[in-house]
Every structure is written in C-alpha cells, then in structure tokens.
Amino acid sequence: MSLNRNVSSIASLISDPSRAAILLHLLDGRCHPAGDLAAAAGITPQTASFHLAKMAEIGMVTVEKHGRHRYYRIAQASDAEMIEQLLSFAGPAPVVSLRQSDQMKKLRHARMCYDHLAGEAAVRMTESLLRAGHLQKDGLQLHITASGETFFADFGLDLPQLRKKRRAFSRCCLDWTEREHHLAGALGQGLTERMLAMDWFRREEQSRAVRITQEGKQGIAERFGIRLE
Amino acid sequence: MSLNRNVSSIASLISDPSRAAILLHLLDGRCHPAGDLAAAAGITPQTASFHLAKMAEIGMVTVEKHGRHRYYRIAQASDAEMIEQLLSFAGPAPVVSLRQSDQMKKLRHARMCYDHLAGEAAVRMTESLLRAGHLQKDGLQLHITASGETFFADFGLDLPQLRKKRRAFSRCCLDWTEREHHLAGALGQGLTERMLAMDWFRREEQSRAVRITQEGKQGIAERFGIRLE
DNA sequence: TCCACATTTCGATGATAATGGAAACGTCGA
DNA sequence: TCGACGTTTCCATTATCATCGAAATGTGGA
Numbered sequence: 001m002s003l004n005r006n007v008s009s010i011a012s013l014i015s016d017p018s019r020a021a022i023l024l025h026l027l028d029g030r031c032h033p034a035g036d037l038a039a040a041a042g043i044t045p046q047t048a049s050f051h052l053a054k055m056a057e058i059g060m061v062t063v064e065k066h067g068r069h070r071y072y073r074i075a076q077a078s079d080a081e082m083i084e085q086l087l088s089f090a091g092p093a094p095v096v097s098l099r100q101s102d103q104m105k106k107l108r109h110a111r112m113c114y115d116h117l118a119g120e121a122a123v124r125m126t127e128s129l130l131r132a133g134h135l136q137k138d139g140l141q142l143h144i145t146a147s148g149e150t151f152f153a154d155f156g157l158d159l160p161q162l163r164k165k166r167r168a169f170s171r172c173c174l175d176w177t178e179r180e181h182h183l184a185g186a187l188g189q190g191l192t193e194r195m196l197a198m199d200w201f202r203r204e205e206q207s208r209a210v211r212i213t214q215e216g217k218q219g220i221a222e223r224f225g226i227r228l229e
Numbered sequence: 230m231s232l233n234r235n236v237s238s239i240a241s242l243i244s245d246p247s248r249a250a251i252l253l254h255l256l257d258g259r260c261h262p263a264g265d266l267a268a269a270a271g272i273t274p275q276t277a278s279f280h281l282a283k284m285a286e287i288g289m290v291t292v293e294k295h296g297r298h299r300y301y302r303i304a305q306a307s308d309a310e311m312i313e314q315l316l317s318f319a320g321p322a323p324v325v326s327l328r329q330s331d332q333m334k335k336l337r338h339a340r341m342c343y344d345h346l347a348g349e350a351a352v353r354m355t356e357s358l359l360r361a362g363h364l365q366k367d368g369l370q371l372h373i374t375a376s377g378e379t380f381f382a383d384f385g386l387d388l389p390q391l392r393k394k395r396r397a398f399s400r401c402c403l404d405w406t407e408r409e410h411h412l413a414g415a416l417g418q419g420l421t422e423r424m425l426a427m428d429w430f431r432r433e434e435q436s437r438a439v440r441i442t443q444e445g446k447q448g449i450a451e452r453f454g455i456r457l458e
Numbered sequence: 459t460c461c462a463c464a465t466t467t468c469g470a471t472g473a474t475a476a477t478g479g480a481a482a483c484g485t486c487g488a
Numbered sequence: 489t490c491g492a493c494g495t496t497t498c499c500a501t502t503a504t505c506a507t508c509g510a511a512a513t514g515t516g517g518a
Contacts, residue, residue: 016475016476018476018477043476043477043478044477044478044479045478046477046478046479047476047477047478050476050477051476065484065485067484067485067486068484068485068486069485164487165487167486167487168486168487
C-alpha cells in the first residue's frame with residue numbers, strides 16, 4: 001500500500017458504484033471472500049478483484065488468505081466511520097444507520113460466516129469443543145478426536161458424508177468481531193446446518209444475523225456446557 | 230437541483246481534482262466569481278462552468294448573480310463540514326486545518342472580496358457611512374450624497390475617475406461571514422485601494438486576509454468614528 | 459446602439475477507467 | 489498427479505467524462 005492518500009483518491013474510491021457496493025457490503029466489519037463481494041456488487045470476479053486491488057493499494061482494505069479464498073475486510077475502523085459519515089450526508093438518509101447499529105449487536109452475537117456459524121456463540125462453542133477434547137488444534141487445522149467422532153455422530157452429523165465433500169473437513173476461521181477462531185470447514189458447515197435444522201438457530205431475513213431460540217439455549221447448555229444469551 | 234444525492238454522487242463530486250480544487254477554494258465560505266474558481270483550479274472558464282453546474286445540480290453550491298458575474302458559494306454549512314471531514318481523513322494531515330481555523334478568524338475580521346474590503350471591518354465601515362449620511366441605501370444601490378462627495382474627495386479619492394470606470398459605481402455586496410452588506414463597486418474598490426495605499430490595511434501573502442495596522446485603527450477611529458481590533 | 463466582458467452552451471476530442479473474456483496461479487480433494 | 493475451483497493477471501473493448509475551441513447569452517458602460 002502506497003498510502004498516497006488525498007481527498008480525491010479517497011473520494012474516487014467511493015465514487016464508483018461497484019466499489020461503493022463492495023464497501024457497503026464490507027461495512028459490517030467482517031471478512032468477505034472476493035467472490036461474495038463480486039456477487040454483491042453485481043460484477044464479475046475479475047472486476048471485483050481489480051477494484052479490491054485498488055482499494056488495498058491505498059490501504060482501505062486488507063486481505064487474508066484462507067485456502068483458495070481471499071478474505072477482504074476494511075482495514076481501519078476510521079475508514080469505516082468515514083464511509084458511515086458519508087452515508088449520513090447522502091440523501092434523505094433512511095434509518096439505515098440506526099438499524100445497522102442494532103444489527104451490529106446481533107451480528108456480533110451470532111451470524112453466518114459463509115456457510116458456518118460465527119460470532120460470540122460460535123467462538124464459545126468452539127472453545128468448549130477444544131476444552132472437552134473433541135477437537136485438537138494443529139495450526140489452522142482442527143483435528144477431530146475419537147471422543148469428537150462420537151460427539152458429532154451423536155449430534156446427528158453424517159461424518160463420512162462430510163468427509164467426502166470436496167473441501168477442508170475441519171479447520172479454523174478467524175472471527176472478525178471476536179478476534180478469535182471458530183470452527184469452519186465441512187464440519188463447521190455440517191454442525192451449523194444441523195443446528196439450524198433442529199431450530200436451535202434461526203437465520204434472519206436479508207441479513208447474516210442469526211438468532212438463538214429457547215431450545216437452542218437449552219440444548220447448547222446441555223451439550224456444550226455453556227450459557228448463551 | 231435534483232438533489233439526487235447518494236454516496237457515489239457526492240464522492241464523485243470531490244473525486245475530480247479540478248472540482249476538489251474549486252471546493253477547497255470555496256471552503257472559506259465566501260462567494261467566488263466563476264472566473265476566479267477557474268483560475269484557482271487551473272482550468273478554463275468553460276470547464277469550470279461545467280463543473281459548477283454539476284455541483285449546483287445536486288445542491289452543493291448556489292449561484293448569486295451580481296451584474297455580469299456569477300458568485301458561487303457552498304450552499305450548506307454541512308457540506309463544507311463534510312469536505313473538512315474528508316480532508317481530515319486524507320493523508321498524514323498537514324497542519325492545514327489548524328492554520329485554516331486561524332486563517333478563518335482573520336478572514337472574518339477583514340479580507341479582500343475580489344477588489345474591495347469585506348468582513349467585519351468592511352461591514353462596520355459601511356454602516357458608519359450610512360449613519361453619517363454619506364451614503365444612502367436604495368435597493369442594492371448605495372447612492373453617494375453631497376456630504377459623501379466631500380467625505381470621499383477629502384479622503385483622497387478621485388471620484389470623477391472612478392465614475393468613468395466601466396462598472397457599477399457604488400453598490401451593496403453581501404458579506405458572507407457577517408450576513409450584512411458592505412460597500413462594493415468602483416467606490417468600494419477605490420476606497421479599499423486608497424486605504425491599502427495609506428498602509429491602513431496590509432494584504433497577507435497567499436491569502437485574501439487583510440490586517441489592520443496601527444495607523445489604520447487610528448485613522449478609522451478618526452474618520453469613521455468606530456473602533457476596530 | 460455598440461462594444462467589452464463574464465459566463466454559459468454546444469460540439470468535438472482525447473484520456474481515463476470500468477468491464478469481462480481468456481488464461482494463469484495456487485489451493486484443495488481424490 | 490490430476491481435476492475442480494476461487495482468485496488474479498493480462499488484454500482488448502467500450503463508455504464515460506473532463507477538457508477546450510467556438511459561438512451564444514446577458515449585463516454594463518459609453
């Protein structure tokens with residue numbers, strides 16, 4: 001990043017509709033894979049990559065490589081604030097901002113991260129699994145132990161099926177809001193899918209936020225030994 | 230003005246270097262003729278006119294016609310603030326901002342408005358001339374009275390020469406910082422020129438600010454019956 | 459009425475930059 | 489080692505837009 005920042009260069013970053021869409025999508029403070037951002041802006045991956053490189057060049061976003069994905073996020077909180085401020089100056093200003101701060105609380109608590117659970121709930125559940133010896137950390141891998149096999153099978157997960165998937169089976173994913181790791185990979189996806197199927201969590205409309213149900217609180221307390229709000 | 234404001238349109242306004250230069254020049258809160266802004270941005274009058282029309286379209290600037298000139302100013306204080314904020318986000322932030330707030334004080338006090346004096350000093354002197362009966366307000370005109378003829382001639386102004394100039398002789402000019410009128414036209418220009426020549430005021434380098442000298446304070450107190458700081 | 463001048467409108471040009479197809483790269487799973 | 493896939497790089501195309509010359513508009517002064 002050359003950090004050759006001046007008013008014009010910053011403004012030109014936001015002036016392009018595609019980049020604005022990307023930045024608005026990144027405004028939740030989380031990491032997003034390049035493909036997601038392309039889809040959100042309605043452009044091809046190539047174009048999104050071009051824009052993201054431009055943003056990274058002046059330090060607006062940073063990249064984090066995880067496997068074949070590259071997760072982008074807004075580098076500094078101050079930049080997010082600047083965009084928020086610009087938003088407040090634009091138009092008749094719908095109540096987006098209020099709703100967002102409210103939304104942010106929910107997102108920090110529990111949300112979908114691509115296809116698996118993230119947020120405080122996910123981080124604490126992962127910690128619980130490590131503490132119980134069901135998982136073992138090995139770099140960015142999260143090896144499943146013998147007791148883990150039993151635990152997840154007991155939970156209703158079809159482990160052989162999950163292993164067959166063309167993707168990492170069990171690994172760490174950096175949680176942006178918690179600054180901790182949570183469970184990802186096919187196992188994370190399968191676990192999340194199962195909990196959604198059991199109605200322990202419910203996805204919100206038009207949002208990545210996830211809400212815990214009463215059954216969820218009870219079930220998690222029983223199975224994971226932790227109390228979530 | 231369609232006021233079709235969204236983040237992108239606002240940002241694109243600032244993203245162009247020429248427009249940025251114009252806006253930065255307008256940031257002093259005063260009115261500027263289109264030609265001045267063109268010169269400040271280093272572009273031709275046509276191009277500046279094009280940009281200004283664009284800015285007026287979304288209500289960023291407003292126009293005020295005064296004779297053949299069109300004076301532009303930033304429409305809302307909130308827009309000026311927004312630009313200031315953007316400035317604060319840009320680069321390593323030179324001490325420009327501090328210097329500017331310091332500069333702003335000076336500008337409010339006394340400054341050049343094209344070719345005549347403006348600011349608190351100019352407004353109060355104009356008020357004094359009206360009170361003394363040397364000038365009479367008539368719409369946007371400021372008629373010079375018989376006593377005024379004597380006063381200005383006594384002051385060293387060549388009134389016949391000023392009347393010959395191809396421009397309005399004596400008229401009002403809206404003072405942006407004071408929200409009052411001050412003396413403009415050939416008379417205002419002549420008066421200002423004379424006071425500069427007598428070293429009552431001194432122009433600052435690279436700025437429209439004007440500083441009152443000790444002789445100026447004394448002279449103005451004697452001639453105009455007002456005390457300026 | 460005519461000229462001077464500030465500004466705008468019109469029209470053409472040229473440069474910039476967003477876009478997506480094709481291909482390369484790197485990672486993952488088999 | 490191979491194929492699948494997310495992502496980036498390269499490249500050509502296209503559209504947008506800033507720019508300025510020329511001309512029109514409108515105002516002021518003589």
